Amino acid sequence: MAIRSIPLDALLVNRANDRHGELENETAAIAWLFNKRETHMRNLTKDIVAKGEVFELPLVAPEGAEFLVFDGNRRVTCLKLLEDARRAPTTELQTFFKEQREKWTGSFPDSIQCQVENDRDRLDDILFRRHTGAQSGVGQSTWDDRMKATFVARTGKGTGANVADEIEKRLAAAKLLPKGRKIPRSTMNRLLSAEPFRNRLGFSMSKGRFEFTHDESVSLSAMARVADDLANRRKVLGDIWDVDGKRGYLDELERVGLLPNAQHALAAPKSTASSAKSSRAKPTAQAKPTERTTLIPQKSFGLVWPGRLQRHHQIWEELQFHLDLARHPNGISVLLRVLLELSVENYIKQTGLSVHDGDTLAARVVKVGKDLHSKAKIDQKYLGVLNKFQHGEKLVSADTLNRYVHSANFAPSPEHLTSLWDSFSEFIVLCLEA
Structure with missing residues (x-):
C-alpha cells in the first residue's frame, strides 16, 4: 500500500x-x-x-x-x-x-x-x-444485492470454492501444469468469474462445486492452454479486465479449435431418486404452475453485460424485474420491440454482417437468423420461425410489434407478449452474446 x-x-x-x-x-x-x-x-x-x-x-x-x-x-x-x-x-x-x-x-x-x-x-x-x-x-x-452480485461476477470472489484452485488441482493430477511458472490465480479467477465463461472451458461452478460439463480431456486441454497463456504472460490482467476482453480471448481460443464444442457436451446426469419407484412412496399433490408476472422469466439466461450494452442491459432488467405484465402491457410491448431492434443491431455490428441501410427490422432479423444458422447456432426449425417474422398475418411478426407501437386500436395482451418473448428469447440472447 x-x-x-x-x-x-x-x-x-x-x-x-x-x-x-x-x-x-x-x-x-x-x-x-x-x-x-x-x-x-x-x-x-x-x-x-x-x-x-x-x-x-x-x-x-x-x-x-x-x-x-x-x-x-x-x-x-x-x-x-x-x-x-x-x-x-x-x-x-x-x-x-x-x-x-x-x-x-x-x-x-x-x-x-x-x-x-x-x-x-x-x-x-x-x-x-x-x-x-x-x-x-x-x-x-x-x-x-445486485451490486454485490456484480462484484462477484467481475472478480469471482465470495462464491465459496476458488476456481483457480480447482483448475490447478486438476491440471496437476493430469500433469498439465505450465512448466517452471506459477499460474496467476487472481487473473485466472477474474477471467472465469462468471458461469458463461467457465462453460466455454467445459466446466461449471454453479452449485459451489466443480463439475465438468464437457468431455474431461478436451476441457483439461483448454484449461492447460489458458493456464500456460497466463503463466507465461501472453495474456495479462489488463487483457481480460472487462467482459469484452474476456470474451475476446476465449473467442481467439475457439477460432483455433481449443475450446470444447457441442459435440463434447456431457449428457445431464439422470437422478436415480426420480427414476426409482418405491411401493411405499406416498402420492404428492400436483405442483401448481408458477404465475408469470414479468415478460422475461426471472431466471439466469447466462448473459454477461459489456459496457457497450448499457442500454440493452437496462431494458432487459426492466422487462425481467420491474414491469408487471398485467399492469404495464403497453410499456412492455414498446420495450420488447426496442430490445429486439437493439439486439439485432448489436449482432450486425459485432459480426460485420452485411445489411442494407433500407432493410426493415424484419429483413434484418431474417438475415441475422440465416447467419446464425450458417454458424450452427440455431437449427432449421428455429430459422423457419424467424423467417415467418416477415409475414404480416402472423401474431409473432414484425407487423404485430409495429402495431403495438403505432396503432391506436391494437392493444397488447400479456398472453400475446409472452408468446412473442418465448418465440424470440433464444434469438435475442444469441444477438446479445455476439
Missing part, C-alpha cells in the same frame, strides 16, 4: 464500478451516479465544500499513466465537477456545482491523496471487506 497525492485529472471514475457493472465510459459512470444517487451526490458535495476535504482516501490502481478509482468514485466525481461544473450531466446540476464551488474556502485542490494498490487481487479483498453506513449520502453507500 502507498499513499500518494494524485492530480484530479489523472483520476478516472470507474466505468465498471460494481454499483452499476460495465458502462461505456467515464461520462456514463458519472451520469449513472446522478441518475441513481442524486440526493446522495448533492449531500456529499455540500459536505466536501463545508469541510474543505474528503475524509476517506479513494482507493485507486494504476491504469497506464492514470489511476482508476475502485472505491471513492462518488468523492472523486464531486471534486471533478466542482473543478469543472460543465461535466455535470444536466444544466441544473451544472448550476449547483458552480454555486458550490463559489462557497469553497481557500484554494481549490488540484490533487488529492489516494491509497494506491498495484495488486488488484488485494484491492478486491479490500473492497470485499468494507462495510459502512450511507449516512444520507455523506458516508460510504453500501452495496445492495
